[in-house]
Amino acid sequence: MPEKITLTVNHVPCTVEIEGWESLLDVLRDRIGLTGTKQGCDDLSCGACTVVVNGEAVKSCKMSATRAAGADVVTIEGLAQGTTLHPIQEALIEAGAVQCGFCIPGIAMGLYGLFNKNLDAGDQEILDALEGHLCRCTGYESILEGAKLAQKKLKARL
Amino acid sequence: MSLKFVGKNITRPDAIQKATGKARFLADIHLPGMLYAAILRPGYAHARIISIDTTEAETSEGVVKVVTGKGCSDKYRYGDNIRDLVPMADEKVRYMGEPLAAVIAGNPHQAKQALKKIKVEYEPLPVYTQALDALAPGAALIHEDSGSYWHLPGVGPKPGTNIANHYRLRKGDAEKGLRESDVVVEAEFKYPFGSCAALEPHGAIVWFQEDGMIEIWSSSICPFIIREEVARVYERPESDVRVHIPEVGGCFGYKSDITVEQTIAYIAGFVPGHPVKWVASRKEDFTSTLLGHGMIIRMKIGAMSDGRLMALKTTIYHSTGAYSDTGVHVSIAAAHNSTGAYEYPHCDLESILTYTNTPAVGAFRGYGHPEAQFAQERLIDILARKLKMDPFVLREKNYLGPGKVTALGERLHQTNGDLRKCSDIIKKAVFEKPKQEEDSEYYYGRGFAAVMKSPKGAPFSSKSAYVKFNTDGSVVINCGGAEVGQGLRNVVRLVAAETLKIAPERIHVYTEIDTQFSPWEWQTIGSMFTKQGGRAVMRACQKTIEQMKHTASQVLRCDVDLLEYDGEYVYLSSDPSIRVEVTKLVRGYMYENGMVVGEVVQACADARLPRYSGFDENGQGSMGVSYTFGAQAAEIRIEKSTGKITVDHFASSFDVGRVIQPQQIRGQVTGGVMMTIGAALFEEVRFDETGKCVNPYFSKYRFPTIKDAPLRQTVQMVETPGTIGPFGARGIGEHPVIGPPPAILNAIYDATGIEFFEIPVTPDKMKKALDEKAAGGNT
Numbered sequence: 001m002p003e004k005i006t007l008t009v010n011h012v013p014c015t016v017e018i019e020g021w022e023s024l025l026d027v028l029r030d031r032i033g034l035t036g037t038k039q040g041c042d043d044l045s046c047g048a049c050t051v052v053v054n055g056e057a058v059k060s061c062k063m064s065a066t067r068a069a070g071a072d073v074v075t076i077e078g079l080a081q082g083t084t085l086h087p088i089q090e091a092l093i094e095a096g097a098v099q100c101g102f103c104i105p106g107i108a109m110g111l112y113g114l115f116n117k118n119l120d121a122g123d124q125e126i127l128d129a130l131e132g133h134l135c136r137c138t139g140y141e142s143i144l145e146g147a148k149l150a151q152k153k154l155k156a157r158l
Numbered sequence: 159m160s161l162k163f164v165g166k167n168i169t170r171p172d173a174i175q176k177a178t179g180k181a182r183f184l185a186d187i188h189l190p191g192m193l194y195a196a197i198l199r200p201g202y203a204h205a206r207i208i209s210i211d212t213t214e215a216e217t218s219e220g221v222v223k224v225v226t227g228k229g230c231s232d233k234y235r236y237g238d239n240i241r242d243l244v245p246m247a248d249e250k251v252r253y254m255g256e257p258l259a260a261v262i263a264g265n266p267h268q269a270k271q272a273l274k275k276i277k278v279e280y281e282p283l284p285v286y287t288q289a290l291d292a293l294a295p296g297a298a299l300i301h302e303d304s305g306s307y308w309h310l311p312g313v314g315p316k317p318g319t320n321i322a323n324h325y326r327l328r329k330g331d332a333e334k335g336l337r338e339s340d341v342v343v344e345a346e347f348k349y350p351f352g353s354c355a356a357l358e359p360h361g362a363i364v365w366f367q368e369d370g371m372i373e374i375w376s377s378s379i380c381p382f383i384i385r386e387e388v389a390r391v392y393e394r395p396e397s398d399v400r401v402h403i404p405e406v407g408g409c410f411g412y413k414s415d416i417t418v419e420q421t422i423a424y425i426a427g428f429v430p431g432h433p434v435k436w437v438a439s440r441k442e443d444f445t446s447t448l449l450g451h452g453m454i455i456r457m458k459i460g461a462m463s464d465g466r467l468m469a470l471k472t473t474i475y476h477s478t479g480a481y482s483d484t485g486v487h488v489s490i491a492a493a494h495n496s497t498g499a500y501e502y503p504h505c506d507l508e509s510i511l512t513y514t515n516t517p518a519v520g521a522f523r524g525y526g527h528p529e530a531q532f533a534q535e536r537l538i539d540i541l542a543r544k545l546k547m548d549p550f551v552l553r554e555k556n557y558l559g560p561g562k563v564t565a566l567g568e569r570l571h572q573t574n575g576d577l578r579k580c581s582d583i584i585k586k587a588v589f590e591k592p593k594q595e596e597d598s599e600y601y602y603g604r605g606f607a608a609v610m611k612s613p614k615g616a617p618f619s620s621k622s623a624y625v626k627f628n629t630d631g632s633v634v635i636n637c638g639g640a641e642v643g644q645g646l647r648n649v650v651r652l653v654a655a656e657t658l659k660i661a662p663e664r665i666h667v668y669t670e671i672d673t674q675f676s677p678w679e680w681q682t683i684g685s686m687f688t689k690q691g692g693r694a695v696m697r698a699c700q701k702t703i704e705q706m707k708h709t710a711s712q713v714l715r716c717d718v719d720l721l722e723y724d725g726e727y728v729y730l731s732s733d734p735s736i737r738v739e740v741t742k743l744v745r746g747y748m749y750e751n752g753m754v755v756g757e758v759v760q761a762c763a764d765a766r767l768p769r770y771s772g773f774d775e776n777g778q779g780s781m782g783v784s785y786t787f788g789a790q791a792a793e794i795r796i797e798k799s800t801g802k803i804t805v806d807h808f809a810s811s812f813d814v815g816r817v818i819q820p821q822q823i824r825g826q827v828t829g830g831v832m833m834t835i836g837a838a839l840f841e842e843v844r845f846d847e848t849g850k851c852v853n854p855y856f857s858k859y860r861f862p863t864i865k866d867a868p869l870r871q872t873v874q875m876v877e878t879p880g881t882i883g884p885f886g887a888r889g890i891g892e893h894p895v896i897g898p899p900p901a902i903l904n905a906i907y908d909a910t911g912i913e914f915f916e917i918p919v920t921p922d923k924m925k926k927a928l929d930e931k932a933a934g935g936n937t
Contacts, residue, residue, distance in 0.1 A: 021267055035186035036179015038407070040357040041440040045856035048357055076179035089177040093169060096821040099829065100643025101176025102183065102357040102407030130864045134856060136357055136408050137643045138825055139832030140867040 005069035009034065010078030018065040025049045025060040027068065028075060036076040036105045040134065047133035050106040050113075051075045057113025057129070076105035079112065087153035088112055095146030099137035107133045111147055115154055126151075163655040163662055164885050167821045170648040171667050172405075172641065181405045184361045184377040185437045192363070193222055195425050195436040196269035198259040198276050199446065200251040203287075203515040203849020204300065205280035207250060210259055214275040218261075220268030223428050224276070225260045236387050236420050237483030240315065240322065241308040242301060243518075245424035250283070252300055252480035254849050255445030255517045260425045262434060285849040289475040289512035290454065292320040300480060300513040312772055313486050315513075322482030323511040325490045327777030329565050335469025335504030339460030343541045347455045348916035349529040349899075351477070351843040353444050354522055355861060356642075358407020360447045361437035362419045364426035370394065372423070373433070375402045378413050379640035380681035385673045387416045388423055403671035409642035410833070411521030412448040414683050415484045444854035448484055449843055450522025452477035452514075453492060455533040460504075465547050467556045469504035470565075472496040472530065477514040484520030486511055491614040492526030494565050494777065498534035499577055499608035499787055500553070501562040507777070515849045521683060524892045525614045528834060528899065535607040535900030536915070539907065550585060553608055554578065558787070564612075567778040570785065575813030575888065576878045577787035581608060583811040587872045588791040593908070600795040603909025607897035609788040609812070612781045613684050613889070617771060621687065622677035622764035623694040625654065625702050627744040631726070632664040635698075638671055638679025639691045644891050645822040646687045652818055653692045653884045657699040659725030677762055685889030686767075688818060689784065692884035693765035701761035706743045709756025713738050713747045767882065784880075786888045788812030790831070790897030794905045801925030805835055805902065809872035810894055815880040816887040823890055827873045830894025836862040838899040838917050 006015045009032060016031040028034045028051065037060055040046035049060045052074040079086035085093075088111050098104050107130065114121055114129040121129070126147050135143060175181040212224040227246025237243045246257040259276050263269035286292035292300065297320055301307075305317030315322045336342055363375040372388060381401040389396040406413060418438070426434035438447060453476050460469040474492050478485035493509040522528075542549035558564060560572045584606065594602040624636040635654055641647050647667040655662040668676070679691075703723045710728035711718040714736055722731045729737035738747065746756040767782030793807040810827050817823050840860035844852045853859045879886025903914050912927045 019267070029186075034179075035182070038183070038358070039185065040359070040407075041856045043440070043855045043857045046357060046440075080178050085174065085177065089174075093173040093177050096825050098170070098173045098176050099645065099825060100357065100408040101172070101181050101405065102643075104177055105179045108177065127864055132863075134357060134861055134863065136355060136410065136833065136861075137829045139828035139830070139871070140862075140864040141828045141871060142821075142825055144864060144867070 005065060007068050007070060008072045010074060020066070022065040023061050024063040024065055024068040027065045028060060034075050034077050038102055038105055040102065047110060048103050048106040050109045050133070052109055052113045055116060057110045074112065076108055079108060087157060088150040091150035091153055092146040095142045095149055097138055097142040097146040103133060103135045107143060111150055115151060119151065119154055121151070161656055161885065163652050165817050165820065167819065168648070168652060168662055170645050170822065171651055172647055183358055183405045183407050184363070184375055187363060187375055187404060189363065189365070189433040192433045192435055193262050193264065193429060194266040194269050195260050195262050195422065195434050196266060196273050197257045197436065198273050199255050200247065200258045200278065202251060202280050202282050203254045203285045204283040205251050206283065207247060208279035208281055211277040212259065215261055215272040218268070218272035218275055220264040221261055221272045222264070223262040225262065225425050225428050227257065230424060234391055234420070234424055236391055236416065238383055238387060238416065239310050239313060239486050240483045242304065243420065243481045243483050245421040253515050253517055254851065255442065256480065257421045262425060262429055285515045285847070287514055287516050287845045287849055289477040289510065289514060292512050292514050293510070300515065315482070320513040321510060322478050322513050323486045323489060324508070325493050325777060326508040327494050327565055328506055329567060329776070329778065330504035332469045332471050332504045332506030336458065336460040336471065339468045340463040341541065341544055342458060342460045343537055343544055344458035345537055345540065345915055347457065347533040347536065349451045349453045349455070349532055350917065351449045351452045351516065352522060352837055352841050353449055353843050353859065354410035354412040355859065356408025356410055359438040359440060359443040360413055360418050362422040363433050363435045364419070364423045365433035366426055366430040368431055370398055372399045374399065374419060374423070375404060376419050377406050378403060378419065379406065379409050379642060379683065380414055380416065381671050381673050382638065382678055383681055384416050384419045387420065391420065401673045403640055406640055406642040410523040411450060411525065414521045414681055417447055417484065440856060441854040444843060444859065445517055445851045448520030449479065449517050450519060451529055452519050453529045455530060457496065457533045457537050459537055459541055461541055461545065463545065465545055465552045465555045467500055467502050470497055470502040470507065472507040474509035474530065476509055476511045477516060477519065478511045479514055479516045479518035481518040482511055482513060484518055487614060488519065488521060488526045492530040495527050495610065495612055496530035496534055497565045498531040499558055499610040500556040501558050502565065505565045507565060516845055523830065523833065524895045525684065527611055527892065528896045531609065531896050532899045536903055539904045549606065553581065557608065558610060564785070566781060568780060568783050571783070573879065573881045574783065574785045575787045575815065576876055577608065577813070579876045580787060580789040580811040580813055583874050584789040584791045584809050587809040588793055588807065600797055601909035602795050603905040604791060604793050605901040605904025605908055606789070606791045607901040607904065609790060609893060609896045611685065611786045611893045611896065613686050613767060613784050615684050615686060615767060615770060616680065619680040619770070620764045620766040621679045621691040621694050622762060623691065623698040624677045624762045625698040625760065627702060627759040629741060629744055631660065631741045631744070632666070633658060633660065634666050635695065636668045636676055637691055637695065638676045639687045640671060640682040644826060645819065646691060648822060649688050649692055649818050650695050653695045654699050656885065657696050685891040685893065688887050688889050689883035690765045690767065692887060693882060694763050696884045697763035697765060698761045701763055702759050705757055705759050705761065706740060709743050709747050710738050712755050784882060786812060786814065786893060788893055790901050792898065792901040792905045794902060794909065796906065796909050796924060798928065801921040801928060803839055803906070803919065803924060805868040807870045807872065808868045808898065810897070811874045811876060812890060812893050813876040813878050814888050814890050815883060816877055816885045817875050818887055823875060824873045826890050827894040828871050831871060831898055832862050832867060834895040834898040835866065835868070835902065838902040838919065840918050840920060842918055
């Protein structure tokens with residue numbers, strides 16, 4: 001039977017009807033219409049669906065909709081302010097990390113989660129955070145460069 | 159040539175839409191009244207269908223319709239090379255990923271739940287997962303009626319066998335060449351099945367509309383082939399089929415040709431009036447779209463003791479899967495490109511495309527080049543050792559270049575690029591310093607591969623562009639080329655900016671492709687967009703300049719050929735002060751009294767490779783003399799305790815003729831290199847003896863992560879201008895994937911003295927070989 005949950009998405013409270021089988025990813029894409037969060041696999045292994053929930057980067061396909069009740073969720077649509085891009089988005093673009101673009105929302109949110117918690121993350125921590133994000137286009141060189149550039153930009157903003 | 163925009167790191171026009179999550183991919187499309195399909199896949203890889211019982215599924219919650227393929231194979235058979243495909247299994251199933259039945263429901267969950275309620279009875283048949291098994295005498299036929307299938311001239315099945323196509327190329331007399339050679343080396347190589355595994359799975363939406371239109375959305379790179387094939391099957395004018403291509407989240411080959419669209423069209427045909435959407439799960443993307451490779455390559459090289467290559471004999475056994483339409487030209491390309499970057503006076507090159515009970519094989523970045531040149535580049539190193547010759551000396555003696563003749567019989571020119579220069583760059587980048595000595599933890603090795611890429615297109619493989627000037631002098635450009643991440647929209651914009659002499663910011667490049675509006679393109683394959691699409695853009699731009707000059711000649715009352723154009727004005731070359739603004743010409747020129755002369759400034763143009771041909775009786779033909787060359791090398795370390803191979807440094811150099819955007823070209827190379835480091839070290843789509851795919855998930859199909867990336871990549875381009883592409887440019891999309899597997903396996907030999915003839919070389923295989931070597935085995 002459908003049930004109702006309330007959660008905050010990109011600072012906006014939303015109440016949605018859900019079915020028991022739905023994940024947070026389904027709620028974001030199909031109930032709320034925020035299709036920037038992507039699905040690339042069936043087994044929690046591609047990272048394309050990453051969003052930030054209560055300050056932590058999580059795979060939204062893994063979290064049941066029921067568990068998302070009351071959560072504070074930030075998606076890729078919540079990063080830019082109006083037409084001003086978030087430094088992470090700017091950095092990924094400048095580094096040439098955006099090719100097909102399917103993995104980019106997840107990668108941007110993975111980095112958003114990482115740098116919100118630890119802006120001084122070292123190379124190893126950045127690699128650990130990005131290991132769960134698959135990209136078939138770039139060979140990762142530009143993604144790593146983009147991550148480091150994003151960190152620099154975010155530090156400069158402090 | 160001094161260029162203002164081409165060659166600069168100008169940001170691609172689609173970056174912001176993608177980085178903000180606003181770019182619209184297939185799965186993001188929702189239409190009013192949309193229904194969702196889920197597809198049943200058989201429990202056998204080869205079996206007769208005895209019965210399908212859909213009764214229980216039909217009453218399942220939310221179900222609108224349950225569909226089977228009964229009787230579909232006569233009317234709905236399709237394919238644009240060999241028409242052996244069916245949208246859904248009819249009397250038999252030929253692989254485990256084949257569509258067998260479908261449920262259409264109100265949401266995907268309901269559709270998937272109902273699938274479980276369909277009951278199928280089968281009569282199992284023998285299963286073949288490898289070409290050599292399907293070719294054995296007495297093997298059961300996968301297609302009993304293959305002789306009746308329509309096919310293009312020059313290709314097609316051999317009735318009464320599992321052979322889907324047999325291609326043979328003869329240049330000179332290979333038997334004689336081998337007989338007269340001082341040294342002959344031979345080996346058998348294996349390039350296993352792989353998945354392009356784009357991050358966005360394949361999918362399609364098909365909508366049969368009340369007014370007779372069929373509207374389709376697909377994550378595809380061939381909207382016009384889909385349009386033509388769907389129109390043919392459903393007996394509609396092509397103009398009544400409208401195909402949209404939204405953003406495509408990676409392709410790498412397997413979204414080319416027509417694949418899933420006919421299945422979704424067949425399903426949607428049962429619920430006219432409703433758009434029906436299907437998006438592959440990752441498992442379906444592995445098992446029910448196209449795979450790549452699946453080749454056994456037997457290769458024999460004859461050479462003289464001074465290192466002159468004399469003869470090449472290649473026999474490729476290609477497992478094409480259950481359907482051959484998409485594999486046939488891959489197989490042909492693999493054979494005729496198996497010479498790699500070398501001139502052989504005598505060639506006998508054949509490929510035997512064979513039906514197997516596995517998913518159909520199709521294009522995979524490189525299209526036959528990586529597989530055959532994996533064998534060639536490994537065997538050249540082996541030959542050098544047998545000749546006791548420096549492998550660079552052996553290669554340099556035989557490199558293709560100006561005056562040399564390819565296997566296809568085409569004579570090369572300076573404008574095909576400078577392979578020696580690429581080779582020298584890589585030699586310097588990787589082999590100049592002494593090799594790192596083995597230590598207690600690691601072996602170290604270096605390996606090289608030269609690379610040749612021919613365009614695999616078709617005689618009619620044109621691309622086109624439409625250029626429209628706006629009243630403020632800004633420009634809109636529309637092409638039929640599919641942007642899959644490679645950055646072709648930026649190529650279009652930069653080539654147009656350079657040709658029209660206006661800033662890239664004032665040129666807007668198309669987003670979606672829509673066959674109702676987009677100019678015709680065959681399909682966006684074969685690393686040909688920059689060269690051909692770019693050329694079409696240039697030609698259309700030049701037409702608009704001519705239109706402006708023509709109008710200006712009336713306004714300024716002078717001959718057209720006395721006028722010049724600079725992006726802002728058309729002016730008299732002898733007196734630039736006599737001029738008219740571009741903005742006053744774009745709708746025709748209006749005089750003060752309101753009368754207008756001249757045409758609207760907009761133009762369409764196309765481009766194809768010159769004199770591209772089919773094959774003659776020797777399997778030779780013309781690729782439009784449009785080759786690209788390069789060189790690649792790997793520096794690796796092998797962990798002694800585990801057999802784990804790490805690529806410390808990978809270097810690539812290609813003669814691309816002209817770099818259009820340096821950052822994008824580097825991205826193409828680093829991404830391509832990573833892709834086949836994956837192929838060399840971990841990736842393989844595996845089947846058990848029943849034909850079941852055992853690893854159709856990212857967690858089981860080892861896909862390179864950021865931690866597998868080489869610590870360092872050297873990417874250096876050579877720019878010897880070509881004659882066809884814009885500003886001399888050639889393609890680069892597929893080239894970087896060719897060299898890594900042979901370079902890495904050559905490096906493994908350099909490090910350990912162990913020869914591998916197949917990929918992937920996983921840590922287990924490496925460790926086993928190291929242990930055997932220590933015990934006195936494999937050397």
